Amino acid sequence: MQRTPPEFSLLGQLEDQLTSLSDQQLRRQLREVQTPTAPSMVVDGESLTAFCSNDYLGLASDPRVIEALREGALRYGAGSGASHLISGHSIAHAALEARLAEMQASHLINPRALFFSTGYMANLAVLTALAGKDADIFSEALNHASLIDGARLSRARVTIYTRDDLPALDRQLASSTATTKLVVTDSVFSMEGAIAPLPELLALCERHQAWLVVDDAHGFGVLGEHGAGVLQHFGLRSPQLVYIGTLGKAAGVAGAFVAAHATVIEWLVQRARTYIYTTATPPAIAHALLTSLDIISGSDGIARRQKLQAHIEQLRSALRLRQWRLLVSETPIQAILIGANQASVQAGESLRAQGLWVAAIRPPTVPKDTARLRITLSAAHESEQIAHLANAIGDMEEL
Numbered sequence: 001m002q003r004t005p006p007e008f009s010l011l012g013q014l015e016d017q018l019t020s021l022s023d024q025q026l027r028r029q030l031r032e033v034q035t036p037t038a039p040s041m042v043v044d045g046e047s048l049t050a051f052c053s054n055d056y057l058g059l060a061s062d063p064r065v066i067e068a069l070r071e072g073a074l075r076y077g078a079g080s081g082a083s084h085l086i087s088g089h090s091i092a093h094a095a096l097e098a099r100l101a102e103m104q105a106s107h108l109i110n111p112r113a114l115f116f117s118t119g120y121m122a123n124l125a126v127l128t129a130l131a132g133k134d135a136d137i138f139s140e141a142l143n144h145a146s147l148i149d150g151a152r153l154s155r156a157r158v159t160i161y162t163r164d165d166l167p168a169l170d171r172q173l174a175s176s177t178a179t180t181k182l183v184v185t186d187s188v189f190s191m192e193g194a195i196a197p198l199p200e201l202l203a204l205c206e207r208h209q210a211w212l213v214v215d216d217a218h219g220f221g222v223l224g225e226h227g228a229g230v231l232q233h234f235g236l237r238s239p240q241l242v243y244i245g246t247l248g249k250a251a252g253v254a255g256a257f258v259a260a261h262a263t264v265i266e267w268l269v270q271r272a273r274t275y276i277y278t279t280a281t282p283p284a285i286a287h288a289l290l291t292s293l294d295i296i297s298g299s300d301g302i303a304r305r306q307k308l309q310a311h312i313e314q315l316r317s318a319l320r321l322r323q324w325r326l327l328v329s330e331t332p333i334q335a336i337l338i339g340a341n342q343a344s345v346q347a348g349e350s351l352r353a354q355g356l357w358v359a360a361i362r363p364p365t366v367p368k369d370t371a372r373l374r375i376t377l378s379a380a381h382e383s384e385q386i387a388h389l390a391n392a393i394g395d396m397e398e399l
C-alpha cells in the first residue's frame with residue numbers, strides 16, 4: 001500500500017484552494033514593472049499608461065528626490081544596522097521627525113512625530129500601544145486592512161461603525177465604560193476616494209473623551225493648502241488627535257509617521273513593538289524624504305496639487321456612465337463601481353489592451369458584489385492621458 005507523503009497532501013490543500021480562487025476570478029497576479037514609477041511604464045514587456053500608483057504628485061521619480069537619496073546613501077551608508085533604540089536612530093531620522101511634527105504643528109498640541117518603516121507598522125503601533133484588552137475601539141467599516149489587524153492585535157473590544165450613521169456611533173461611545181476609547185478611521189477611503197467626516201468625528205471624540213486616530217495615507221501631500229494633509233484640509237486642532245501619514249504614496253519614497261502630543265509619541269517609543277523590534281529604515285530614505293517634504297510644502301507642491309485637481313475635474317466631467325457608477329470623490333482616487341468580479345476583470349483587461357493600466361479591485365479588498373475599477377490620478381499625468389482614459393471607458397460601456 002502506498003501512502004501519500006504528508007507534504008504532498010499539504011501542498012494539495014493549497015493547490016485546491018488556489019484553483020478555487022482562480023474559478024471565482026479572485027486569483028491575483030504579480031506584474032513586473034521594468035521602468036521607474038511614472039504614468040508611462042513598461043510592464044511585462046508592454047508599454048502602458050498607468051492609473052494605479054499612489055504617486056499622486058509624481059515625486060517617486062523626481063530628480064531632486066532621487067539625488068537626495070543618493071546623497072543620503074553616500075553620507076549615511078546603505079543600511080541603519082539596528083533598531084532605533086539600539087544604534088539605528090540617525091540624525092537624518094531625527095531631522096525628518098522634527099520636520100513632520102512642524103508640518104502638523106497647527107493641528108496638534110505639543111506635537112512630536114515618530115518615523116516608521118511602513119504605514120502598516122505605524123497603524124499596528126498606534127492601536128496596540130494605545131489600546132489594550134480593556135479598551136474600546138470604534139472602527140469605520142471601510143478601514144484599511146492594517147487598521148483592522150492593529151485592532152485585532154490590540155485585543156481591545158472592537159465595534160464597527162459607518163460614517164453614514166454617526167448618531168449610532170454617538171450612542172455606542174456614550175454606552176462604553178472603557179477608560180480608553182479610540183475612534184479609528186481612514187481619512188480618504190482607499191477604495192472609494194471619499195473623505196471621512198473628521199470635524200463631526202472629532203466633536204464626538206471630544207464629547208466622549210475618546211482619541212481620534214486618523215490614517216491619512218491618501219491625504220498627506222495631497223490635501224491641505226501646503227500638503228500637510230487632512231487636518232490642514234479641515235483646519236482641525238485637538239490634543240485628542242493621533243495622526244498617521246504615509247511617505248510611500250504622495251511623498252514618493254517609503255515609510256510612515258505618527259504625529260501626536262509628545263506624551264503619546266513617548267509612549268509609542270516605549271511600547272510599540274513594531275517600532276522597537278525592527279531594524280530602522282535606512283537613513284538615506286529619511287534624507288530623501290526631507291527633499292520630498294520641501295517640494296510638497298513649497299510652491300511646486302501647490303502647483304502640483306492644482307494640476308491634480310484639474311485632472312480630477314476633467315475625468316469626472318468626461319465620464320458619462322450609464323450602467324456603472326462613478327463614486328463620489330474629490331480626491332485622486334476615482335472608483336467606478338461595476339459589481340461582478342468577472343465584468344470588472346474584463347473591463348481591466350480591455351483597458352490594458354488599449355494601453356491603459358487601471359486596477360480591477362475585487363473581494364476581499366472590497367465587499368462581495370462591489371468589484372470596481374479604481375483609477376488613481378497623478379500630477380504627473382497629462383491631460384491627453386486623462387481624455388484617452390475617459391474615452392476608452394465610455395466606449396467600453398457601449399459594448
Ligand SMILES: *Cc1c(COP(=O)(O)O)cnc(C)c1O
Pocket residue numbers: 117118119120121123144146186190215217218246247248255256
Ligand atoms: C497604503 C495604506 C497603508 C499602508 O501604508 P504602507 O506605508 O504602504 O505600509 C495604510 N493605510 C492606508 C489607508 C493605506 O492606503
